[in-house]
Amino acid sequence: VFExxxxxxxxxxxxxxxxxxxxxxxxxxxARRPALAAAIAESHQNPDYLPDVVLPDGLxxxxxxxxxxxxxxxxxxxxxxxxxxxVLEALAPHLSPGAAVLSLVKGLERETxxxxxxxxxxxxxxxxxGVLSGPNLAREIVAGQPAATxxxxxxxxxxxxxxxxxxxxxxxxxxxPDVVGCEMAGATKNVLAIGAGISDGLGLGDSSRAALITRxxxxxxxxxxxxxxxxxxxxxxxxxxxxVATCTSPLSRNRSVGVELGRGRSLEDVVGDMRMVxxxxxxxxPLLELSGTLGVxxxxxxxxxxxxxxxxxxxxxxxxxxxxxxxxxxxxxPATGEWSQS
Amino acid sequence: VFExxxxxxxxxxxxxxxxxxxxxxxxxxxARRPALAAAIAESHQNPDYLPDVVLPDGLxxxxxxxxxxxxxxxxxxxxxxxxxxxVLEALAPHLSPGAAVLSLVKGLERETxxxxxxxxxxxxxxxxxGVLSGPNLAREIVAGQPAATxxxxxxxxxxxxxxxxxxxxxxxxxxxPDVVGCEMAGATKNVLAIGAGISDGLGLGDSSRAALITRxxxxxxxxxxxxxxxxxxxxxxxxxxxxVATCTSPLSRNRSVGVELGRGRSLEDVVGDMRMVxxxxxxxxPLLELSGTLGVxxxxxxxxxxxxxxxxxxxxxxxxxxxxxxxxxxxxxPATGEWSQS
Numbered sequence: 001v002f003e004x005x006x007x008x009x010x011x012x013x014x015x016x017x018x019x020x021x022x023x024x025x026x027x028x029x030x031a032r033r034p035a036l037a038a039a040i041a042e043s044h045q046n047p048d049y050l051p052d053v054v055l056p057d058g059l060x061x062x063x064x065x066x067x068x069x070x071x072x073x074x075x076x077x078x079x080x081x082x083x084x085x086x087v088l089e090a091l092a093p094h095l096s097p098g099a100a101v102l103s104l105v106k107g108l109e110r111e112t113x114x115x116x117x118x119x120x121x122x123x124x125x126x127x128x129x130g131v132l133s134g135p136n137l138a139r140e141i142v143a144g145q146p147a148a149t150x151x152x153x154x155x156x157x158x159x160x161x162x163x164x165x166x167x168x169x170x171x172x173x174x175x176x177p178d179v180v181g182c183e184m185a186g187a188t189k190n191v192l193a194i195g196a197g198i199s200d201g202l203g204l205g206d207s208s209r210a211a212l213i214t215r216x217x218x219x220x221x222x223x224x225x226x227x228x229x230x231x232x233x234x235x236x237x238x239x240x241x242x243x244v245a246t247c248t249s250p251l252s253r254n255r256s257v258g259v260e261l262g263r264g265r266s267l268e269d270v271v272g273d274m275r276m277v278x279x280x281x282x283x284x285x286p287l288l289e290l291s292g293t294l295g296v297x298x299x300x301x302x303x304x305x306x307x308x309x310x311x312x313x314x315x316x317x318x319x320x321x322x323x324x325x326x327x328x329x330x331x332x333x334p335a336t337g338e339w340s341q342s
Numbered sequence: 343v344f345e346x347x348x349x350x351x352x353x354x355x356x357x358x359x360x361x362x363x364x365x366x367x368x369x370x371x372x373a374r375r376p377a378l379a380a381a382i383a384e385s386h387q388n389p390d391y392l393p394d395v396v397l398p399d400g401l402x403x404x405x406x407x408x409x410x411x412x413x414x415x416x417x418x419x420x421x422x423x424x425x426x427x428x429v430l431e432a433l434a435p436h437l438s439p440g441a442a443v444l445s446l447v448k449g450l451e452r453e454t455x456x457x458x459x460x461x462x463x464x465x466x467x468x469x470x471x472g473v474l475s476g477p478n479l480a481r482e483i484v485a486g487q488p489a490a491t492x493x494x495x496x497x498x499x500x501x502x503x504x505x506x507x508x509x510x511x512x513x514x515x516x517x518x519p520d521v522v523g524c525e526m527a528g529a530t531k532n533v534l535a536i537g538a539g540i541s542d543g544l545g546l547g548d549s550s551r552a553a554l555i556t557r558x559x560x561x562x563x564x565x566x567x568x569x570x571x572x573x574x575x576x577x578x579x580x581x582x583x584x585x586v587a588t589c590t591s592p593l594s595r596n597r598s599v600g601v602e603l604g605r606g607r608s609l610e611d612v613v614g615d616m617r618m619v620x621x622x623x624x625x626x627x628p629l630l631e632l633s634g635t636l637g638v639x640x641x642x643x644x645x646x647x648x649x650x651x652x653x654x655x656x657x658x659x660x661x662x663x664x665x666x667x668x669x670x671x672x673x674x675x676p677a678t679g680e681w682s683q684s
Contacts, residue, residue: 134553135548135549135552135553135556136549137547137548137549140547140548140549140550141549143547145546145547145549145550146546146549146550146553146660146661146664147547147549147550147553148553148556148557148664150671169664170664172553172664174669174670174671175669175670175671176670176671176672177670204487204488205479205482205485205487205489206477206479206482206587206590206591206592206593207477207478207479207482207483207487207488207489207587207591208482208487208488208489209587209590210477210579210583210584210586210587210590210591211476211477211488211489211490211514211579211583213582213583213586214477214490214577214578214579214582214583214586215490217577217582218577221577232672234577235556235559235560235563235576235577236556236671236672237552237553237556237671240555240556240559240582241552241553241555241556242552244552244555244556244586244590245548245549245551245552248548248551248552248586248590249548249549249552250548251548318488319488322488322490322511322512322514328516328517328518328519329492329516329517329518329578329579330518330574330578
C-alpha cells in the first residue's frame with residue numbers, strides 16, 4: 001500500500017488519476033505552471049484541463065518537483081512524451097530509493113523510439129516501472145462513469161497495490177504482467193485513431209471506420225508481438241478496448257485531429273487550436289521507424305504518417321488502403337501452418 | 343462465375359447485395375409481398391427498406407420463389423432467421439442441383455439453436471453453403487462508401503466466385519475457410535450490440551462502451567472456439583470488425599433497441615415501432631441455450647437476455663458486470679500455461 005503518491009503532470013488524465021488516488025493515499029499533483037498548481041491546491045479545480053469538476057479536498061498540488069515526489073512510494077508520470085525524459089531526470093534526485101514509476105503516457109520518444117518505461121529504466125535502472133492503460137476518457141472517469149483499465153508493472157506485487165489504490169466503485173482495474181504489450185498498444189492506437197478520424201472527417205461512414213479499426217488492430221498486434229509483448233494483450237482492454245474507444249469517441253483528441261484533417265484543414269491549423277497534446281501526431285514518425293527496424297508492415301500507420309507530413313491527401317488515404325487486390329483475410333504461414341492476417 | 347443469382351429477401355441488406363450482384367450477373371430479388379416486388383421491378387426502388395436509393399436497371403424482382411431461384415447458381419438468403427427454414431424448404435424443389443446457398447442472416451434458429459448454414463445442410467445436404475459477414479451497414483454500402491467484408495463457404499472455389507461477384511470498387515471482399523466462426527460471430531454480435539446500446543442509452547459514455555465491447559469480444563471468442571470456429575476469425579472483419587460497427591453505429595438496429603431500452607422504454611414498445619427485425623432480440627435466448635450446452639460463460643449476453651425478458655433493469659446491467667472482484671485481466675490456464683481471458 002502507498003502512503004504518498006505523486007502525480008507528475010496536471011493534464012486531464014493526470015488530474016483524474018490523482019483525484020482517484022487521493023481517496024486512498026496522500027496525493028500531490030505537480031503542475032509545471034505555478035498558477036495551475038495554485039488553482040488546484042486552493043480552489044480544488046483544474047480550470048485548464050477539467051473545467052467544472054470539483055477535485056477532492058485531500059488532493060494537494062505544487063509546482064515543485066522535489067516537493068511532489070519526496071517520500072512518495074508511487075510516482076505517476078502524466079506529462080507528454082516529449083517532456084517525459086527531462087522531467088524524469090529532474091525529479092530523479094529527489095525520489096525515494098524504492099519508489100515505483102507508473103506511466104500514463106501513450107507515445108514514443110521521438111529521437112530514440114523508446115517507450116516511456118524504457119526511458120524509466122535508463123534514468124532509474126533500479127526502480128519498478130509500468131503502465132496504466134485502457135479505454136479511459138478522463139472526462140468520463142472523473143464524472144464517475146463506469147470503466148475498466150489495466151495496470152502492468154515489472155513487479156506484480158506493486159501492480160496489485162496500484163489495483164487496490166485506483167480500483168474504486170466506477171473503475172475496475174485489472175492487472176497484467178505484459179508491460180511491453182500494454183505500452184506498445186497504447187503508443188500505436190493514437191496513430192491509428194488519427195486514421196479513423198480522417199475516415200470520419202471524410203464522411204465515409206461506420207462500415208469504413210470498423211474496417212479500418214479491424215485492419216488497424218492487425219497491425220497493432222503485429223507490432224506488439226514483434227516488440228516482445230503478448231498476443232493476448234491485443235484482445236484486452238489495453239489493446240482492442242483502448243483502440244475502439246479512441247477511434248470512436250468524440251472525446252478522443254487524436255481522433256479529433258484526424259476528423260479535422262479529413263475535413264480539409266491543415267495540421268498546423270488543427271494543432272494550433274488545441275490546448276492539449278495529441279500524442280499520435282508526434283508518435284507517427286518514431287512508430288514507423290520502430291516498425292521498420294522490427295520488420296513489421298503497418299500500412300494504415302504509414303498512410304496516417306503521410307497525411308501528417310503533408311505528403312498524402314486525406315481523401316487518397318482510404319482508397320489507397322482499398323486498392324489492394326482481393327485475397328483471403330488470413331494467409332496460412334507456410335512454415336508453421338498457423339494463419340496470420342494478410 | 344455465376345450467370346444467374348437469386349437474392350431471397352428484399353430487406354435493406356438483401357436489396358443492397360442484390361444491387362451489387364446485378365452489376366456482374368443476371369440477378370433477381372424475391373420479395374414476399376407482391377407490392378414490394380412490383381416496386382423494385384418497375385420503379386427500381388425499395389421504398390420500404392431503402393427509400394431514396396435508385397437500384398440498377400438490371401435488377402429484376404418477383405414474389406414467386408420458383409421464378410426467383412430457377413436456374414440460379416447462387417441463392418443468397420436474406421430473410422430473418424425465424425423464416426429461414428420455411429422459405430428454404432419452399433424454394434428447395436425449384437433449385438438447380440448444384441446451386442450454392444449463401445446466408446446473410448446473423449441469428450440462430452429459436453427452437454434448435456442452429457446456425458443458418460446448419461439449416462441449409464439439413465434441408466439441402468448436398469449443396470455448398472456459407473456466409474457473408476463483416477462490418478457492413480446496408481445504407482452505407484449502397485451509397486458507395488468504402489467497406490470490407492468476408493465470404494466463407496464450404497467450397498473455397500465458390501467463395502472465390504462470390505468474391506469476384508461482390509468485390510466492387512467500394513467493397514473489398516476477403517475469403518475465409520471458417521464458415522462456423524464467421525457465422526457464430528455474426529449471431530453473437532447482435533446480442534452484444536443490444537448491451538452496448540443499453541450502456542449508451544443510460545448515458546454511461548464511450549469508456550464503458552469500449553470496455554463492454556472488449557469483454558464482449560472475449561465471450562464471443564470463447565463461443566466461436568467452443569463451436570469449432572477458428573480463433574483468428576475473432577480478430578477479423580466478421581469478428582471484431584462487425585462487433586465494433588454494430589456496437590457503435592447509430593445505423594445498427596440491434597444497438598438502437600438497446601439504446602431505447604436503456605432510456606427506459608419497454609421492449610414491446612421499442613420493437614412495435616420497428617419496421618425491420620433486430621436479430622439480437624430473437625437470438626439472445628437460443629444463444630444462451632447453446633452457450634450453456636457448450637459450457638461457455640457469457641456474462642454480458644446473460645445480462646442482455648435478462649433485460650429482454652424483463653427480469654433485469656437496464657440500469658442494473660452494467661453495475662452487475664462491474665461488481666465482480668478485482669483480478670488479473672487474463673488467467674494462466676493451469677494445464678497448458680496458455681493465457682485465457684478471465
